[in-house]
Amino acid sequence: MIVVTGATGQLGRLVIEQLLEKLPAQQIVAAVRSPDKAADLKALGVQVRQADYNQPATLDSALQGAEKVLLVSSSEVGKRLPQHQAVIDAAQRAGTALLVYTSLLHADRSPLALGEEHAGTERYLQASGVPFVVLRNGWYTENYAAGIPTALQLGSLYGAAGEGRISSASRADYAAAAAAVLLTAQPPIGEHIELGGDTSYTLAEFAAEAARLTGQPLPYVDLPQADYQAALLKAGLPAIYAELLADSDVGAAQGGLFDDSRALSRLIGRPTTPWQQTLASALQG
Numbered sequence: 001m002i003v004v005t006g007a008t009g010q011l012g013r014l015v016i017e018q019l020l021e022k023l024p025a026q027q028i029v030a031a032v033r034s035p036d037k038a039a040d041l042k043a044l045g046v047q048v049r050q051a052d053y054n055q056p057a058t059l060d061s062a063l064q065g066a067e068k069v070l071l072v073s074s075s076e077v078g079k080r081l082p083q084h085q086a087v088i089d090a091a092q093r094a095g096t097a098l099l100v101y102t103s104l105l106h107a108d109r110s111p112l113a114l115g116e117e118h119a120g121t122e123r124y125l126q127a128s129g130v131p132f133v134v135l136r137n138g139w140y141t142e143n144y145a146a147g148i149p150t151a152l153q154l155g156s157l158y159g160a161a162g163e164g165r166i167s168s169a170s171r172a173d174y175a176a177a178a179a180a181v182l183l184t185a186q187p188p189i190g191e192h193i194e195l196g197g198d199t200s201y202t203l204a205e206f207a208a209e210a211a212r213l214t215g216q217p218l219p220y221v222d223l224p225q226a227d228y229q230a231a232l233l234k235a236g237l238p239a240i241y242a243e244l245l246a247d248s249d250v251g252a253a254q255g256g257l258f259d260d261s262r263a264l265s266r267l268i269g270r271p272t273t274p275w276q277q278t279l280a281s282a283l284q285g
Helices: 010-020 035-043 056-062 080-094 115-128 141-145 148-154 171-183 203-214 225-234 239-253 263-268 275-284
Strands: 002-005 028-032 047-050 068-071 098-104 132-137 157-159 192-195 220-222
Touching: 002 010, 010 028, 010 171, 028 035, 035 047, 047 056, 056 080, 068 080, 068 171, 080 098, 080 115, 098 115, 098 171, 115 132, 132 171, 141 275, 148 157, 148 203, 148 275, 157 203, 157 225, 171 192, 171 263, 192 263, 203 220, 203 275, 225 239
Parallel strands: 002 028, 002 068, 028 047, 068 098, 098 132, 132 192, 157 220
Antiparallel strands: none
């Protein structure tokens, strides 16, 4: 039995879709904070169990009988380390044979502030004794593609990534990687796998491609971190996310989102989705 946490999130749902292609639905557990949001998964025959990262008691019942667990990292920045630790503790108590964790690219040396909680989780997992595989996911191409319509309205794409190259891939690519590790008979126990797209781009190149696709001019305007953060706040983003996005761009400028190992495409057995394709799909949809 495979338990997927955060199963109603964008990544978790894609992983379950991948698993359903290979496994009977009753062998898959969708562990979710709000089971009522997983009615569609339940209708497919997937087991739905409540699992609140902030309520450890729910985690024991959610992971009961779990042979393998996918710990999809929490979205609650600043609270993630204790939340992840609670899941790891529950997996230990359940005698789980494999825990797969979605971390951040180069988490152990990332210049991004986001890396701190991931690195802490990795250390805790290493010390727990639970057999594990860490998937260090790079950026989702969708992260940048989602901002292009607003950038087109503004007439410029703003950021703070400089000439930093970004090796992003689609969510579906990362979901395929998680499913591949969960389904293999011989998972690479103890490995930390750096995952990124086959090709990379700067934000200036990303903006130029958006301009080509839409026929509208879209220059990239690089800002100092503080100015970009202020612009995000002015656009209505909560302070914590404005700070993290600006920090992440600066981390990208320092190479934090670049990887040319092509480990992701090897793991999923196909090339990663071209970033141009993901951008085109976002602009069409």
